[in-house]
Amino acid sequence: MMPDVERRIASLFAATLNPEDRQMGLEEVLDKARSHDGLLLTSFDKLGPNFIPALPPSIRIIATHSVGYDHLSIPQAEAKGIAVTNTPGVLTDATADIALLLILGAARGASWGDRMVRENRWGETTLISPMGLDVSGKRLGILGMGRIGQAVAKRARAFGMTIHYHSRRPVSGEDALGATYHASFEALLPNSDFLSINCASTPETRGMVNAVALARLPDGAILVNTARGDIVEDAALIDALGSGRLAAAGLDVFKGEPAIDPRYRTLDNVFLLPHIGSATPGTRSAMGHKCIDNLKQFFAGEKPPDLLTTW
Incomplete structure (x- = not known):
């Protein structure tokens, strides 16, 4: 320590x-x-x-x-x-900072950009390839609007994102930060160009982000997770990333970490961190x-x- x-x-x-x-x-x-x-x-x-x-x-x-x-x-x-x-x-602020790093890194291709420079492949770039995605003006869906979720929302607003969220109950007053509440997770998903997972791992939330949930996200959405890896079904996320159904993902947590699903390492559209939120x-x-x-x-x-x- x-x-x-x-x-x-x-x-x-x-x-x-x-x-x-x-x-x-x-x-x-x-x-x-x-x-x-x-x-x-x-x-x-x-x-x-x-x-x-x-x-x-x-x-x-x-x-x-x-x-x-x-x-x-x-x-x-x-x-x-x-x-x-x-x-x-x-650890609220430190974890929220990492969530924003994942949002930006996944959207703008931080992982593949870093590799191109390290592998001396900078010369392969053109005006149209490779390219990342815009963050400003996009909708950020937050699953779990507790302390960390609220801190993520505050930071994302500074990047011009529109905030939507789902929690067990609406957040009141200034803590809501002008975000739109959705009474169900299913209702949140179509309104999430980016989905940030910030809820606790419980029997109710484990495996919550599965193939059915991912299919409800807009085409080309981006998922980031700083909560717990077992909230996401790895196979479903990997399939969605491999097919292009999701544009990218940013992950700081994994089921069974550090023994993560090895397929994540083969995907160019995943920004990976070793659980460093705090x-x-x-x-x-x-x-x-x-x-x-x-x-x-x-x-x-x-x-x-x-x-x-x-x-």
């Missing part, structure tokens, strides 16, 4: 850190957990569905260094009386301190501010 975060952890708790910054397997985590009262994990720790049931009774809290918590089972944690916290709010020093430090704040209040007998389980 960030050095300032590690120093604060060491000053407040009898902590076992991971100075080698290596991925620990399930058995090693379970073995270390036997002598501890809490765990601080990240979304990169894919410990499987048997992880929480196998935890020793000493573990009373899991603080995840992420907003998403699809790598943890909240019902399993509640069944064992384990509190779970996350880190909302502090990867700035300030954001990662703020996330770490948010974890510590949750742990500190829990062990003081107070309700943590970012509690996901029942108190």
Whole structure:
């Protein structure tokens, strides 16, 4: 973790850190957990569905260094009386910045343009080939108008985009940013020249962006995802990109990452990033301190501010 975060952890708790910054397997985590009262994990720790049931009774809290918590089972944690916290709010701007990078990069061919320069193929360009697509004046559909969705909308408006969105309920007041609300995901899709996925991964949203949904987008639409990879059905997206039904995609998250579907690497119209939505020093430090704040209040007998389980 960030050095300032590690120093604060060491000053407040009898902590076992991971100075080698290596991925620990399930058995090693379970073995270390036997002598501890809490765990601080990240979304990169894919410990499987048997992880929480196998935890020793000493573990009373899991603080995840992420907003998403699809790598943890909240019902399993509640069944064992384990509190779970996350880190909302502090990575909003950094993730929204990446969403705009994906929108611009996918539309304007950042990936193939970079390769042409690196591979010394600049001389192949003409006045009509290759070309990207305009962003200004296009309709941006946002799936999930929470903190990050609103931050994406604010940035996209500066690029002259018209905002449409679908969430579980309309956003009120100034937070709506003049965007048009659609009561269903199906109604949002035809109004989305660009579709930005900003919702949480839940049983209801996993696989939500499938072949049927993609077929409802306008021809030549662009999809970007900074939320979670399992919201998108890979096969359907790859087929739509390969056929030209979608013009491009920008992806920072993938199902099963880092072991992504290898077909993505063969497509010239996909702008790929390695899940770096929160990867700035300030954001990662703020996330770490948010974890510590949750742990500190829990062990003081107070309700943590970012509690996901029942108190």
